[in-house]
Amino acid sequence: MQVVLIKEDKYTYDIHSLYKAFYPTEDVKVILENDLDKIDEVKRLNSDITVSSVDVSVSKNELKKSIYLDLSAKTGKNLPWGNLTGIRPTRIVMNLIEEEKSDDEIVQYMKDTYCVSDEKIALSLKIAHREKEILKCIDYKNGYSLYLGIPFCPTTCLYCSFTSYPIGAFSNIVDDYITCLEKEIDYVAENFKDKTLDTVYIGGGTPTTLEPHQLERLIGYLKSKLDFSKVKEFTVESGRPDSITRDKLKTMKKMGVTRISVNPQTMRDETLKLIGRRHTVSQLIDAYNMAREEGFDNINMDIILGLPGEGASDVAYTMEEIKKLDPDDLTVHSLAIKRGSKLAEIMELAKHRGKESASGSFDDNKDILDDIKNTEEMMEIALKGARDMGLEPYYLYRQKNISGNFENTGYARKGKAGIYNILINEEVQSIVALGAGTVTKRVYGYDGRIERCDNVKDVKLYMEQIDEMIDRKRKLFL
Numbered sequence: 001m002q003v004v005l006i007k008e009d010k011y012t013y014d015i016h017s018l019y020k021a022f023y024p025t026e027d028v029k030v031i032l033e034n035d036l037d038k039i040d041e042v043k044r045l046n047s048d049i050t051v052s053s054v055d056v057s058v059s060k061n062e063l064k065k066s067i068y069l070d071l072s073a074k075t076g077k078n079l080p081w082g083n084l085t086g087i088r089p090t091r092i093v094m095n096l097i098e099e100e101k102s103d104d105e106i107v108q109y110m111k112d113t114y115c116v117s118d119e120k121i122a123l124s125l126k127i128a129h130r131e132k133e134i135l136k137c138i139d140y141k142n143g144y145s146l147y148l149g150i151p152f153c154p155t156t157c158l159y160c161s162f163t164s165y166p167i168g169a170f171s172n173i174v175d176d177y178i179t180c181l182e183k184e185i186d187y188v189a190e191n192f193k194d195k196t197l198d199t200v201y202i203g204g205g206t207p208t209t210l211e212p213h214q215l216e217r218l219i220g221y222l223k224s225k226l227d228f229s230k231v232k233e234f235t236v237e238s239g240r241p242d243s244i245t246r247d248k249l250k251t252m253k254k255m256g257v258t259r260i261s262v263n264p265q266t267m268r269d270e271t272l273k274l275i276g277r278r279h280t281v282s283q284l285i286d287a288y289n290m291a292r293e294e295g296f297d298n299i300n301m302d303i304i305l306g307l308p309g310e311g312a313s314d315v316a317y318t319m320e321e322i323k324k325l326d327p328d329d330l331t332v333h334s335l336a337i338k339r340g341s342k343l344a345e346i347m348e349l350a351k352h353r354g355k356e357s358a359s360g361s362f363d364d365n366k367d368i369l370d371d372i373k374n375t376e377e378m379m380e381i382a383l384k385g386a387r388d389m390g391l392e393p394y395y396l397y398r399q400k401n402i403s404g405n406f407e408n409t410g411y412a413r414k415g416k417a418g419i420y421n422i423l424i425n426e427e428v429q430s431i432v433a434l435g436a437g438t439v440t441k442r443v444y445g446y447d448g449r450i451e452r453c454d455n456v457k458d459v460k461l462y463m464e465q466i467d468e469m470i471d472r473k474r475k476l477f478l
Contacts (some may be wrong), residue, residue, distance in 0.1 A: 002026050003042060003051045005033040009058040014064055017085035021405050022071040061113055068115055079405045080376070082115030087398045087405075089120070089456075091426060093128040123393060123409070130394050131422050137232070138419070140429050140443075145197040145420055146188065146226070146254075148218075149183060149435030150207040153460050154242050157280045165459055167209040167243075174214060177436075177459065180466045182221050184434040187470045189225040191477060197226055198429065199233045199420040208235050208243040212251040219255040228256070233419045235259040241287035242279035249294040259418065262288045263302040267321040268314055271307050281321070288325050298416050299329040305382060306335035306374030306403035315378045319385030328416040332393055334374050334406040336399035357387045374404035386411035394418075395423045432473065436462035442476050451476060 002019050006012070012030045019028040029044075029169055031038050033053065043049060068083035081089060084418060092114075096106045110116045110124070152167040152174065167174075200222070210218065215236075228234075236252055238244050240262045252260065264284045266272060272279065291299055303318055322330065386393075391411035395418070398407045410421055423429045427450055433440045437457040443450050453472040456462050462469060 001042070001049050002028045003039070003054045004028070004030045005039075005048055005051065006030060006056050007033055008056055011060055011063055014060060014085045014434050015054060015056075015067065016398065018064060018067050018071065018083060018167055021079055022075050022077060024405075026403075065113070065115060072115075078117070079115075079122050080117045081398065081405060081407070082110075082117070082120075084114050084398075088425060088427070089116075089394050089398065089401070090124050090128045090131065094131065094426065097128055097132060102452070105407060120407075123396065127393050127396050127409075127468075130392070130417075131426065134394065134417050134419060135422060135426075135428070138198055138423070138429060139196045140445075142194075143198045144192060144430045144432055145199040145201070145423055146197060147420075147431055147433040147435075147438060148200075148207075148222075149433065149438040149455075150202060150204040150210060151177075151436045152209040153204065153206045154209065155276050157285050157416075165205075167206075170459070173459070173463070174210065176463060178210075178214060178218050180463050181218060183466055184470055184473075185222055185225050188432055188434070192432065193227075196230050197228065198231065199235070199423065200228075200231055200425075201233075201235045201237070201420040203235075203237040204239065205402055206238075206240045208238045208240070210248075210250050212245075212247045215248060215251045216255060219252075219257070223256065233259055235261070235418065235420060238262045238287075238291075239263045239302075240277070240279065241284040242277075243405045244287040244290065246294065249291055249296070253294050253296065257296075259298040259300065260291060260296055261300040261302065262291055262327075264318070264322070265302060265304045266310060266314065267318040268310065271310055271314070285325065289325075291444045297461055298328045300329035300331060300418065301325070301335060302331045303382070304333045304335050305378045305406075306372055308372055311373070312375065312377045312381060316383045316385075319375065319381060323385065324390055326389060327378060328391075329410065329412040329418060330386050330389070331408065331410045331421075332379075332386065333408045334379075334399075335372065335403040338402055361453045372374055372403065374406060376404070376406075379404070379406055383409075395422045395425055413440075440473055440476060 002023050004015055004019060006015070009032060015030050016028050029042055033043070054063065056063060058066070063282070064083040064085070068079070072078055093110070096109065101109070106125060107121050110121045116124075140251070152165050152170055154167060170210055207215075218352050234257050236257045239261060239262075244262065262284065264281070265275070265277065267281050267284075269280050272281070288299065299324060305315055390413055392414075393409050393410050395410040396407050410418060412418065424431060427441065427443060430443045431441050436455055436459040439452055439454045441450055453476045455469045455472075456465060
């Protein structure tokens with residue numbers, strides 16, 4: 001365990017994040033040095049402790065750089081993103097571009113301030129310039145984007161922390177859930193009628209757990225209430241191949257959906273089984289080909305690097321198989337251990353019971369905790385594979401506890417980049433979010449403050465309290 005002592009309660013999150021980046025398998029505690037009872041308790045419960053002290057009287061950037069250089073010297077590690085602990089590194093670069101800094105000045109600033117590697121600086125610059133070009137037609141001041149959450153899935157994946165409920169057990173309430181979404185749509189129709197709707201994204205969960213008539217009902221109601229004349233992108237995150245049928249694809253195409261996802265995560269059947277996907281690679285290929293046959297010309301695919309048991313050869317195999325399908329957009333995720341996921345629960349069990357009992361519930365009895373890794377080689381394989389398909393990076397974000405201290409990157413063909421993906425990550429436009437577990441963001445200006453309001457995660461509670469959910473938005477946008 002790493003214990004960090006501080007004199008005053010400042011920068012705790014940043015200190016904790018940096019230490020976890022260097023010591024990902026260890027517990028990290030940041031404690032006030034005068035909190036003797038807490039220090040004694042930690043020492044009593046843990047025999048193997050390394051204690052450090054940091055000076056929080058300096059600025060945050062000075063503190064983070066000092067910690068980074070110290071830990072880098074102690075461990076012999078250089079982190080690709082240096083001392084950056086935020087999830088939106090391209091936001092920094094975008095701000096510097098807006099200040100009319102040259103690329104050379106930006107490179108030097110990122111090195112001097114954050115110790116970022118040359119490769120990641122180059123990637124950030126390329127993406128920031130591309131984002132700026134893609135977003136030039138977006139109405140920041142008078143526009144908004146819309147997100148609708150469908151919190152149902154065929155099964156819950158090992159790594160997932162999103163709001164989701166098994167469709168088999170909740171199918172009897174889906175129609176009532178759509179009725180609640182319609183009430184929220186009514187609120188948007190009345191209160192945003194003078195605003196420009198730029199993008200619409202239906203995510204989840206898995207939106208294609210809805211039956212064709214339910215998809216038609218929801219999308220039809222949406223389009224009857226809102227002005228779609230200036231919508232630049234309408235995405236339905238189909239996601240799970242085992243939820244996709246030809247009738248659903250026909251319905252989405254008929255209703256004007258312009259972009260969908262058909263997500264493999266990996267092209268290894270044994271890994272899909274381990275992570276709880278409950279579909280095969282063959283089903284994925286069939287669903288993808290059906291989508292092409294039904295006329296979809298902007299299909300996204302997601303993969304995750306660092307899945308249990310997978311190494312560089314598995315990533316190379318997945319990329320070769322995806323090349324055969326030739327998607328228009330590919331998102332490369334680094335596995336993140338998310339609070340609330342089954343994987344996080346297993347890791348917590350392992351701390352208390354030992355790895356053997358924690359991993360024993362899996363079909364193949366593998367010790368998955370020792371099999372989770374992401375490497376620079378795996379990232380390079382994915383990058384090269386994307387470029388071989390003619391895809392270029394267009395957005396990037398990071399997550400807490402991300403495998404290998406890397407990032408998630410979206411790659412797309414020219415004209416096929418997911419606009420909503422950029423907007424949600426760069427936080428430059430207000431996004432109104434409908435459905436259980438969603439978060440609405442009000443952006444007050446390009447460099448202005450952001451305020452949020454959330455809908456409750458529990459789907460039945462959301463339905464019971466739908467009027468309150470709407471009132472939260474009404475107060476946010478007063």
